Amino acid sequence: MLKAKSRISELIEKNQAELVSNWLKEQEAFQGHRAGLISNVELRKQSTDFISLLQQGLKEGDVENLNAPIWNDIKDFLSHLSYSRAEKGFSSSETAIFVFSFKQPLFALLKKELGNDGSALADETWTASALLDQLGLYITEVYQNSRNTIIARQEREIMELSTPVVQLWPGIVALPLIGTLDSARTQVVMENLLKSLLETGSSIAIIDITGVPTVDTLVAQHLLKTVSAARLMGAECFVSGIRPQIAQTIVHLGVSLPDVVTKANLADAFALALKRIGMKVTKTDAISN
Amino acid sequence: MEKIPILRMGKYLLITIQVDLHDRLAHTLQEDLAEKISNTSAKGVLIDISSLELVDSYIGRTLGNIASIAQILDAYTVVVGMQPAVAITLVELGVAMNGVRTALTVDKGMEMLKALVGDD
Numbered sequence: 497m498l499k500a501k502s503r504i505s506e507l508i509e510k511n512q513a514e515l516v517s518n519w520l521k522e523q524e525a526f527q528g529h530r531a532g533l534i535s536n537v538e539l540r541k542q543s544t545d546f547i548s549l550l551q552q553g554l555k556e557g558d559v560e561n562l563n564a565p566i567w568n569d570i571k572d573f574l575s576h577l578s579y580s581r582a583e584k585g586f587s588s589s590e591t592a593i594f595v596f597s598f599k600q601p602l603f604a605l606l607k608k609e610l611g612n613d614g615s616a617l618a619d620e621t622w623t624a625s626a627l628l629d630q631l632g633l634y635i636t637e638v639y640q641n642s643r644n645t646i647i648a649r650q651e652r653e654i655m656e657l658s659t660p661v662v663q664l665w666p667g668i669v670a671l672p673l674i675g676t677l678d679s680a681r682t683q684v685v686m687e688n689l690l691k692s693l694l695e696t697g698s699s700i701a702i703i704d705i706t707g708v709p710t711v712d713t714l715v716a717q718h719l720l721k722t723v724s725a726a727r728l729m730g731a732e733c734f735v736s737g738i739r740p741q742i743a744q745t746i747v748h749l750g751v752s753l754p755d756v757v758t759k760a761n762l763a764d765a766f767a768l769a770l771k772r773i774g775m776k777v778t779k780t781d782a783i784s785n
Numbered sequence: 786m787e788k789i790p791i792l793r794m795g796k797y798l799l800i801t802i803q804v805d806l807h808d809r810l811a812h813t814l815q816e817d818l819a820e821k822i823s824n825t826s827a828k829g830v831l832i833d834i835s836s837l838e839l840v841d842s843y844i845g846r847t848l849g850n851i852a853s854i855a856q857i858l859d860a861y862t863v864v865v866g867m868q869p870a871v872a873i874t875l876v877e878l879g880v881a882m883n884g885v886r887t888a889l890t891v892d893k894g895m896e897m898l899k900a901l902v903g904d905d
Contacts, residue, residue, distance in 0.1 A: 686873060687869060687870075687873070690869030690872060690873065691869050693869075693889065694868075694869060694889070697889060697890060698889075699888075699889055699893065721873075721876045721877070724876045724881055725869070725872035725873050725875070725876045726872070727887060728864075728867050728871075728872040728875055728876065728882060728887055729867045729868075729869065729872045729887060729889060730864075730865060730866075730867065730887035730888035730889040730890075730893065730894070731889060
């Protein structure tokens with residue numbers, strides 16, 4: 497078995513240039529429409545690196561056990577490649593094809609070199625196939641993980657972006673909510689709002705839910721909690737931007753919003769807030785130019 | 786024994802809670818305050834809990850009780866300066882403290898008391 501391994505390595509070393517160009521052709525055929533996402537130079541470099549790392553591993557490593565330290569280099573290389581492809585928007589099969597497309601040129605090479613030794617050819621083909629399958633699975637796994645990392649990061653960014661508390665007037669803050677409310681987000685929203693009440697010394701908060709697509713019992717409960725917490729701190733909370741559709745849903749669900757001041761739109765809520773703090777908007781003579 | 790001081794200022798009583806309020810302390814405060822309101826015939830009580838960072842449902846209920854007791858003794862109670870984390874905790878615990886007046890700052894709380902007590 498040991499002898500067999502060293503033979504693939506030796507064959508790859510001898511025919512490296514030919515192997516690379518055959519493999520590149522193979523990859524181009526597979527990912528024709530992705531050509532714009534990755535340059536030929538980069539692809540060539542990646543392919544060359546992969547082949548030399550593979551050859552290095554085959555020279556010394558155990559094909560059966562990919563956890564051996566000798567394979568770390570090639571695994572690192574594949575992780576890096578997988579992550580960068582995930583970021584560029586490759587799909588998982590488009591990423592995995594990088595490894596799997598290597599089979600064809602490698603098998604062709606083995607056939608050419610070992611064509612007259614049937615049993616050796618079968619052995620080597622099996623070894624190479626098993627190894628490439630493992631690497632292919634590995635690259636897919638890493639791809640999944642990278643996607644998950646990217647999604648988690650985007651989730652965090654969206655969460656940070658979507659909960660701004662704005663001051664409308666000294667003593668009045670507003671929180672325009674956009675997007676679906678879930679427990680985690682509501683927690684952040686609630687904390688941000690209460691903190692800003694304290695920081696700005698505002699006694700009135702307006703929660704505007706114009707941008708919230710659906711209000712179910714859970715969302716209503718979250719709103720109630722926020723209003724109660726604000727009241728405990730000594731501030732009053734109005735809810736505005738309840739669309740007709742949502743008002744109907746709330747009633748049909750049997751949710752009641754007791755003791756919550758609700759207004760149809762932000763302007764109404766703001767007018768009420770001004771009234772509460774003893775301010776008034778008056779009309780002056782219009783300035784004509 | 787540890788005690789929370791109750792300061793008298795004209796018609797009002799001021800309480801600032803600056804230590805962790807454990808159960809016994811809260812209970813003592815409730816008794817002391819009832820005594821004090823009745824002795825001084827105070828018309829308003831202001832409780833500042835801006836330094837309070839830990840609460841449980843018992844403390845929440847005690848604060849509610851204090852307000853109710855003061856109400857019976859003819860004094861208005863305003864709780865001021867509750868921290869966001871404390872407010873969230875109380876809401877999650879289901880302690881709504883209905884009937885307790887709240888204000889953001891001591892200033893606003895005082896204003897509220899003055900408006901409530903009026904000139905009588």
